Amino acid sequence: MTKTNPGRFFEDFSVGETLVHATPRTLTEGDRALYTALYPTRFALYSSDPFARECGLPESPLEDLVGFHVAFGKTVPDVSLNAVANLGYAECRFLAPVFPGDTLATSSEVIGLKQNSNGRTGIVWVRSTARNQTGADVLTWVRWVMVRKRDPEAPAPAETVPELAAAVAAEDLVLPDDNFGFQNYDFDLAGEPYRLDDYEVGEVIDHVDGATVAEAEHMMATRLWQNTAKVHFNTEAREDGRRLIYGGHVISLARALSFNGLANAQAIAAINGGSHANPCFAGDTVYAWSEVLDTAALDVPGVGALRLRLVATKGRQETPRLRGEDGKYLPEVLLDLDYWALVPR
């Protein structure tokens, strides 16, 4: 009998079951410092306790993506160890901030199954929820992955395909705290003067700066989230001998680069969906641009939301462009992320 985790195969999942993921994680100021060392982030809300207090929070929370990466990483051994592909995510909502000292534990409910026509793989949908030490929901999202079958002869399960929203509705966005607000917002300390109304739908912002990724950086980041996917760490895991950079590393890099032009897009309130269009490797220089997809005034004085497309590219594009004439992502596009951020209005 082997005691090591072989991962779940397609026929091991059943709709309605709950997977309790191992190794809850207490997050601390150490995680914040590493996040700052690994990504060029400068959002004031996540950098300064006094600034966070002026926004109605008791102290500066950890960046929203820290919680996302940790919660996501926990699901890997149980959901995607035998995944052929990560197909997508949706309905990701940030429900409570993560403060240093908070502990996240994650579980997932299987909400969909569909065997592929080849009979050798299937698609698994899970809704994952991270809760903190008080039991409060911190983060919830749906992801779907293509998973290998252990036995191609195993019967196909009943097909269940969940309906997923194309985007979280603005009125469903949750603020970090009942006292959260931007009444005392200091635009000088935040770094830019722009409010909700300064952004218009369709506007594209080139974030200018680029970051060349080193091997040690993406491995340290991915380990910090306790993500165990072999391809990120082991040159013997892929035929080409290259370590594939965790997609979330590219998200965090692009989000940090977006400070330059979106310094006031302080908090991430939801991720509507995302595609990792092409693989990223050490040595690549990552640039980013954003497109304003929607704007919304929230039901709280002074707070608005920007729906943004955040695009990461390998090398800088002369003109921000997502797809070629064939409708496919351009080869230099690494990431196409659709999310909501909270901004002063």
Added chain:
Amino acid sequence: MTKTNPGRFFEDFSVGETLVHATPRTLTEGDRALYTALYPTRFALYSSDPFARECGLPESPLEDLVGFHVAFGKTVPDVSLNAVANLGYAECRFLAPVFPGDTLATSSEVIGLKQNSNGRTGIVWVRSTARNQTGADVLTWVRWVMVRKRDPEAPAPAETVPELAAAVAAEDLVLPDDNFGFQNYDFDLAGEPYRLDDYEVGEVIDHVDGATVAEAEHMMATRLWQNTAKVHFNTEAREDGRRLIYGGHVISLARALSFNGLANAQAIAAINGGSHANPCFAGDTVYAWSEVLDTAALDVPGVGALRLRLVATKGRQETPRLRGEDGKYLPEVLLDLDYWALVPR
């Protein structure tokens, strides 16, 4: 007069003297975060405050090897700066957990001396002890190193060779706290269902995963422990221009990889001995396997101990194997470590 530390030579040691090592070190959540970023560790006891509290501790301690590396690093400038070889260690006992905020100070007593027949080197045995800010012993161990003589004509000291135990006896293992126990142990959160009785002597567990080491990673780790041995940091220190990876880095890597199959081997209670069989360099992909050497039920309800051989290899062996037909370590074997871990029973 030079003010820099030339290190001690063989004739500078005398049996019975105590060396007070410089730079006590306050350990914090920052050290934990870096440990998590540098090693793929997922043991729940060291990752989650609530999990640790369910085991009877006030909060999650730092990984036992953090204390070991820091305490060990302190001894380098006084003991092994002029070492030709690190020959071994023994009787390493973990006597108290290290919590964030604790400060470790280390001193060593010289307990043995033996000049080599060549007259140019000798062996020095020291028993080192790390104490925390309350004066409590946290860690104690014996190591012996071969040290150069400053003056080959200096007379040989009286020969003293200490008797060392082949292994710490199970009944001498110290639990992290009087309240420590596994009564409330959550096997789902820990990641695996196995208890003491599920392991049998002679069982071998292949931990499957591998990690390819980057230069920046091992240097950051080794600096974090304030270990000053030149060969780890300076390409000009060895004739081959390569930076030798600190042996403790390989121990931590292998221990972290062993989670996969030994997720419940939570705490390290003792290290009986270890050999760094071959050098490790950046670019090597480190794998690990374990062999169960002994099992013991401890005198506390629900707590047992596994004596394990932890082996790190460069590249994955088809079949776990330690030595060739000549009785020597195989060239791919990096580490052969003999330790006791606490597990639920």
Added chain:
Amino acid sequence: MTKTNPGRFFEDFSVGETLVHATPRTLTEGDRALYTALYPTRFALYSSDPFARECGLPESPLEDLVGFHVAFGKTVPDVSLNAVANLGYAECRFLAPVFPGDTLATSSEVIGLKQNSNGRTGIVWVRSTARNQTGADVLTWVRWVMVRKRDPEAPAPAETVPELAAAVAAEDLVLPDDNFGFQNYDFDLAGEPYRLDDYEVGEVIDHVDGATVAEAEHMMATRLWQNTAKVHFNTEAREDGRRLIYGGHVISLARALSFNGLANAQAIAAINGGSHANPCFAGDTVYAWSEVLDTAALDVPGVGALRLRLVATKGRQETPRLRGEDGKYLPEVLLDLDYWALVPR
């Protein structure tokens, strides 16, 4: 309209104006741990809470250079984004220690302007001040940079060239705390036995050790200080495709290496000036030596100050040497820093 920061050009500065720099930064134990992982530092005052308490501080502060790098980094987007050259700094005084939890915010006053005769660039002098969350001054310094003009036809401003002291006077040095002192100083724990009087003016100390820099290390450090200068992170920013290492990284490396021979030069009280004589790149092995420039007994029992020249070199010099026969820095000299450190007397 672009929303990204194009940086200020020479004609955007006017004498007397104050620039409020973005993104205040709360510093924590996470920053300390990363500092320790990135630089081989072992000064006891910054490593151990009990040691710091024996020196009259409530706990161990962060290394003085942490505050310097963070405060300096903040000024980059507003002062030197379009800089052609960083020309120098002076009158840098450390006025209060930075403890974990403190938040630094930085602003700069423009104190000098001088257009160059080519009409295309000019020199800008700013006096920058970092304050903590109580409003107390933590750090103040002057730097001057050569900045491009946006429009070469723009009229030259009135010329104002500030007078700057060649060195901070010993009697103007500020101690970290009213209770600061070395009466209970433990030389064993500090690592060396030398007091103020053991050093003499003109004495040169070769710090022996070297550190070969990895790409990930200097980028992580520079990001940690939220320094955004492109040349440190982006292989596409310079024609030679190399990432220039932030000069402050070399300062911290050299200062940490100087422990070996200057273990008791605990606190940095002032930086009188500095030159980054030659660029440093990953792969370089950095060594350091110091020259004692001055000594002073301060007006506090047991406390003295050493004025030191700290020199970093690429590769180890056989004999410490700063300049060639032509009076220019030797090509292997990376850094020539003039600072005051507090030592027991």
